Amino acid sequence: MKSRIAKSLTIAALAATLAACSSVPLDDKAGQGAGAGQGSSANSGEILDPFNPQSILAQQRSVYFDFDSYTVSDQYRGLVETHARYLASHPQQRVKVEGNTDERGGAEYNLALGQRRADSVRRTMTLLGVSDQQIETISFGKEKPKSTGTTEADFAENRRADINYLR
Amino acid sequence: MTPVSSRPAQHAVLRMYALGLLLLLAALFIGRPAHAQLRVDISGTGATQYPVAIADFAVDDAHGRALAEIIRADLNRTGQFRLINAAGAGLNVDSPVAYDDWRGKGADFLAYGSIQRGADGRYDVRYRLADTVKKGQLDGVAFSGTEQELRRVAHQIADRIYEKITGVRGVFSTRIAYVLKLGSTYELQVADADGQNPQVALRSREPIISPAWSPDGSRLAYVSFESGKPVVYIRTLSSTARVPIANYKGNNSAPAWSPDGSMLAVALTRDGLSQIYVLNADGSNLRRITRSPGIDTEPAFTPDGRSIVFTSDRSGGPQIYQVGLDGGEPRRLTFNGGYNISPRISPDGSTLLYVARRDGAFRIASLNLSSGSESLLTDGRDDQSPSFAPNGMQVLYAAIQGGRSVLAGVSSDGRVRQTLSVLNGEIREPTWGPFTR
Numbered sequence: 001m002k003s004r005i006a007k008s009l010t011i012a013a014l015a016a017t018l019a020a021c022s023s024v025p026l027d028d029k030a031g032q033g034a035g036a037g038q039g040s041s042a043n044s045g046e047i048l049d050p051f052n053p054q055s056i057l058a059q060q061r062s063v064y065f066d067f068d069s070y071t072v073s074d075q076y077r078g079l080v081e082t083h084a085r086y087l088a089s090h091p092q093q094r095v096k097v098e099g100n101t102d103e104r105g106g107a108e109y110n111l112a113l114g115q116r117r118a119d120s121v122r123r124t125m126t127l128l129g130v131s132d133q134q135i136e137t138i139s140f141g142k143e144k145p146k147s148t149g150t151t152e153a154d155f156a157e158n159r160r161a162d163i164n165y166l167r
Numbered sequence: 168m169t170p171v172s173s174r175p176a177q178h179a180v181l182r183m184y185a186l187g188l189l190l191l192l193a194a195l196f197i198g199r200p201a202h203a204q205l206r207v208d209i210s211g212t213g214a215t216q217y218p219v220a221i222a223d224f225a226v227d228d229a230h231g232r233a234l235a236e237i238i239r240a241d242l243n244r245t246g247q248f249r250l251i252n253a254a255g256a257g258l259n260v261d262s263p264v265a266y267d268d269w270r271g272k273g274a275d276f277l278a279y280g281s282i283q284r285g286a287d288g289r290y291d292v293r294y295r296l297a298d299t300v301k302k303g304q305l306d307g308v309a310f311s312g313t314e315q316e317l318r319r320v321a322h323q324i325a326d327r328i329y330e331k332i333t334g335v336r337g338v339f340s341t342r343i344a345y346v347l348k349l350g351s352t353y354e355l356q357v358a359d360a361d362g363q364n365p366q367v368a369l370r371s372r373e374p375i376i377s378p379a380w381s382p383d384g385s386r387l388a389y390v391s392f393e394s395g396k397p398v399v400y401i402r403t404l405s406s407t408a409r410v411p412i413a414n415y416k417g418n419n420s421a422p423a424w425s426p427d428g429s430m431l432a433v434a435l436t437r438d439g440l441s442q443i444y445v446l447n448a449d450g451s452n453l454r455r456i457t458r459s460p461g462i463d464t465e466p467a468f469t470p471d472g473r474s475i476v477f478t479s480d481r482s483g484g485p486q487i488y489q490v491g492l493d494g495g496e497p498r499r500l501t502f503n504g505g506y507n508i509s510p511r512i513s514p515d516g517s518t519l520l521y522v523a524r525r526d527g528a529f530r531i532a533s534l535n536l537s538s539g540s541e542s543l544l545t546d547g548r549d550d551q552s553p554s555f556a557p558n559g560m561q562v563l564y565a566a567i568q569g570g571r572s573v574l575a576g577v578s579s580d581g582r583v584r585q586t587l588s589v590l591n592g593e594i595r596e597p598t599w600g601p602f603t604r
Contacts, residue, residue, distance in 0.1 A: 068484075105529065106522055106551055107376045107596060108421045109478055109485055109508045111397060112434065112441040112462040115418050119440055137436065138396040139418050143374035 048086055050093075050165035057086055057165070063121055065159040067102075070116040072124050080121055083163050084128035091131060094166045097121045099139040100146070102155035107141060114139030117161045211246060211583040217332050220251040220274035224282045225259035230290065230317065231282045237321035238278065241339040241361065242328065244576075245560070246583030253277070260293040269299045276305070278328055282317075289313055294324050296331055305331045318364065336602065338556040343563060344368070344378045344387055345574060345597035355389060357404065360556075360599070362574060362587035368402055369409070379422045379431075380600040381448075388412065388422035388431060399433055401448070412450045423466045423475075424448075432456070432466035432475055443477050445492065457490060457497065469512050476500065476510040476519065487521055501534065503541050509552060513559045518579070520553045520562060531564050531577065544581040554598045555579070563599045 050057040061083075063076040072080055087093055099114030118137035126132055147157040221239045224231030235253075242248040251274040258264070258279035269277050280294035289311050296306040306327055310320045319340060326337030338360055347354045347365075355369040355378055369375065373392040380387060387402045397420045399413035413419040417436030424431055429448055434441045441464045443457040456475060457463040462485070465478040474491045481488075484505040490497040501507040506524035513520070516536075523532040523543065531545040531553045549567040556563070559579060566575040566586070574587040574594045 104549075105506070105524070106465070106508045108434065108465045109462070111376075111418060111420050112436075112464040112478075115436050115441055116462055119436075137417060139436075140374075140392065141376075141397075143376065143392060 048082075050086070051167070057083060061163045063117075063161045063163075064156065065117055065161070067155070067159065068113075069159075070113065070120050072120050077124070080124045080163075081128060084125040084130050087125060087134055088129035091134065094134050094136070096164045096166060097135060097137045098162045098164060099137065099141075100144065100158050100160045100162070101142045102158045103142045103145060103150070104155070105142070107143065111139050111141030111143075114141045114161075117159075121161045121163065211578075214580065214582060216247060216249040217275060218249045218251050218273050219276040219278065219328070219332065220253040220256070220269060220272065221328075222253040222256035222258045222277065222279040224280045224292070224294070225257070225262075226281045226283045227290075230284075230314075234282055234292070234317060234321045234324075235278075237318060237361075238325045238328065241322060241325035241337075244361070244585055245329070246578055247333060249273075253279075260295060264297045264299075266297070266299045266302045269297075275300050276328075276332055278324070280324075285311075290317060290320075292317070292320050292324075294327075296328055318359065322359065322361075335560060336558050338558050338561065338599075338602070341557060341602060342384065342600040343574075343597055344380065344600060345565075346375050346378065346595045347592045348595060349592040355387065355402070357387075357600075368404060376596050377421055378596060378598050379424055380598060381424050382426055382428045382601050384601045384603045388424065390420045390422065399431075410450075412448075413444075413446065413453075421465050423468055425468050426470055426472040432468065434464040434466065443475060443490075445475075456492065456494070459497075463488075465509055467511050470514055470516045476512055478508045478510065487519065500536070503532075507532070511554055513555050513579070514557060515559055518559070520555060522551055522553065531562060533562075533579065533581070542581060544577045544579075545575075545584070547575075550575070552596050552598070556599050557602045561599075563597050565595055565597055 047055040048057055049055045052058060060079050063072055063080060087095065097118040099118035101110040101114045115137060118139055122135045122137045125135060145158045147154040219242065221235050223235045239250055243250055251272055256279065260281040264277060277297045277299055278294060280292065282290055282292045284290055292310040294308060295304055298305050308327065310323065312320050322340035325339040329337035341360045342357055343360055344355065344357050347356050351372060353371050353375045354367050355375050356365045357368050358365040368387060371391060371393050376390045378387050378389040385404060387404065388399060389402065390397045390399055397418045398411050399419045399422045400409055401412045402409045412431065413433045413435065415435055415437040418441065419433060419435055421434040422431050430445050431448055432443060432445045435444050441462045442455060443463050443466045444453055444455050446453040459479060459481045461479060461481040463477055463479045466475045468475055474489055476487055476489045478485050479488050485508050486499055487501040487507050487510045488497040488499050500519060501521065504523050504525055507521050509522045511520040519534040519536055521532055522529050528548050529550055530543045530547065531550050532541055532543050534541045544562060547566045551565045553562050553564040562577050562579055564575055565572050568586065572593040572595055574597050576585040
C-alpha cells in the first residue's frame with residue numbers, strides 16, 4: 001500500500017509538471033522536452049530513451065485505474081502524454097499496451113475490460129498524434145497479476161495498463 | 168413408482184454413505200495415480216427421490232462390489248435417488264427377484280447383475296433393472312470390456328438406470344474439461360463427469376482459459392497466452408494436433424462452437440474493443456456479428472444455432488444480450504443487478520445461466536426465459552464459469568472454498584450441491600462436455 005501511494009505521488013508530481021508543459025507551450029521546459037523527443041539531447045537532464053533504464057520512459061510505464069473503470073484519470077494523463085510525444089516524434093517506434101485487471105469477476109469479461117483499459121491509453125496517444133500502426137493493444141485480463149495477494153492494495157496494483165516498447 | 172421426499176436423518180446417512188463409497192472407490196478403482204485427487208461432498212436432496220437398490224454384482228466379488236459402488240455414487244450425486252441398502256442380496260444376473268421383499272425394504276427399483284473375467288482376460292458384465300411395483304424387468308444388457316474400461320461400463324449402466332427411471336438421458340459417461348493451475352504451470356485436463364480419471368490434454372507455463380467442447384466431443388477450443396497474448400487454438404483429443412484458429416491483431420478469445428460443429432463464435436479486438444465474430448471451424452470466412460461502442464464478449468450459440476447470447480457493457484455495466492446470426496438489433500435478456508456475465512443456454516433453450524454479482528458476491532443465476540423469473544442457484548463468494556450438463560439437469564461451475572478454487576456442481580433447480588475438490592492446485596474454467604455416442 002505504502003509503495004503504491006509513493007508511486008502515485010511521484011506520478012502525480014510528474015503529471016503536474018507535464019500538464020504545465022503541455023498547456024504552456026512557450027515554457028522553456030516544454031521546448032526542451034520536444035527537442036529531446038526529436039532525438040537531440042535534453043538540456044534539462046531528462047533522458048527520453050525508452051531503452052535507457054534511467055529514462056522516465058523506462059521508469060514510468062504504468063497507468064492505474066479505479067475499480068470497474070477504464071478511463072485514464074487526470075493523474076496519469078501527463079505520463080501518457082510524455083510517451084505519446086516521444087512516439088509521435090519517433091514514428092518507427094512501436095509499443096504494445098497491455099491491460100490488466102484485478103482478480104474479481106469472470107476471466108473473459110476481465111480480458112475485455114483489460115483490453116478496454118489498454119484501448120483508453122491507445123486513444124489518448126492517437127489523439128496526440130501517434131499513429132495507430134505504432135500501437136498494438138492487448139490484454140492479460142486477470143490472468144497475469146503483478147500482485148498476487150487479495151487486499152485492496154493488491155487489486156489496485158493489478159488494475160493497470162503497461163506501455164511496453166518493442167525493439 | 169413412489170418417489171419419497173427426504174428427511175434430515177436420511178440425508179445425513181446418505182452423506183456418510185457417499186463419503187464411505189468414495190473412499191472405497193479410491194482404493195479399488197483408480198487405475199493409475201492421478202495427481203488431482205478428487206473428493207466429493209454432496210448436500211441437499213431433490214424435490215422427489217426415487218428409492219432404488221443397487222446390489223453388488225455377483226461372481227467376481229471385488230470387481231462386482233466396485234462396479235455397484237460407482238453406479239450408486241453416480242445416482243446419489245444427482246440427489247434424485249434414495250439408495251436402499253442391498254447388502255447381502257446375493258443376486259446374480261439370473262436370480263429370480265423377490266419383488267415383494269424388495270418393496271418391503273422400500274425399494275421401487277432394483278439393479279443387479281454379474282461380472283466375470285473371461286479366458287481372454289476381458290470382463291463380461293450383465294445387468295438387469297427390475298421394477299418391484301410393476302413386478303417386471305425394465306432393462307437388461309450385457310457389456311464386455313477390459314479392466315480399464317470397467318469404470319466406463321459402470322457409468323453406462325448408471326446412465327441406463329437413470330434414463331429408465333427418470334425418463335431423462337443420463338450424463339454419467341460424459342466428460343468435463345477444466346484448467347488446473349499447479350504452481351506456475353497450467354494444465355488443460357479432461358476427466359470423467361465424476362471428476363475421476365483426469366488426463367492432461369495440454370500443459371503450459373502461460374495461462375489457459377475458456378476451454379470449449381466441440382459438439383461431438385472430439386476437440387477442445389481454448390485460449391492460450393503462450394505466444395504473449397490471447398490466441399484461440401483447437402486441440403484434437405485423439406492426437407497431439409493443435410492449430411491456432413483465431414490469431415488476429417489484439418486479443419483472440421472466448422471460443423464457442425455452433426451446435427453442428429461447423430462454426431465457432433469468438434471475441435476479437437482486431438477492430439478496437441472486443442466484438443463478436445464467427446468463423447468456420449477451419450479458420451476461414453471470418454465475419455463480424457456485433458457492432459457496439461462497448462465490450463461484447465463471451466458468445467454462446469442457442470441450441471437452434473441461429474442466434475448467439477453474449478455479454479455486453481453497451482448499457483453501462485455488463486449484461487446478457489441475444490443477437491441473430493444474420494444481424495439485427497441485439498435484445499437485452501438480463502435486467503436484475505448491474506453485473507451479469509458468462510451466459511449459457513440450456514439444451515432445451517428454456518433457461519439462461521449466468522454469473523450475477525449481487526452484494527459484492529458472484530453467484531450462479533438461472534433465468535426462465537419464458538416467465539422472466541430469476542433464481543440464484545449458489546451462495547458462494549466467487550462462483551464462476553457455469554455450464555450445463557448435456558441433459559440440462561446439472562450445472563458445473565468453479566467456486567472458492569477455504570481460500571482455494573474448486574470444482575462444484577449444483578442441480579438445475581438449485582436443490583442439490585456437490586463439491587469435487589482438488590487437493591493440489593486450483594481448478595478453473597470448468598466446462599461440461601457433450602453426450603458421447
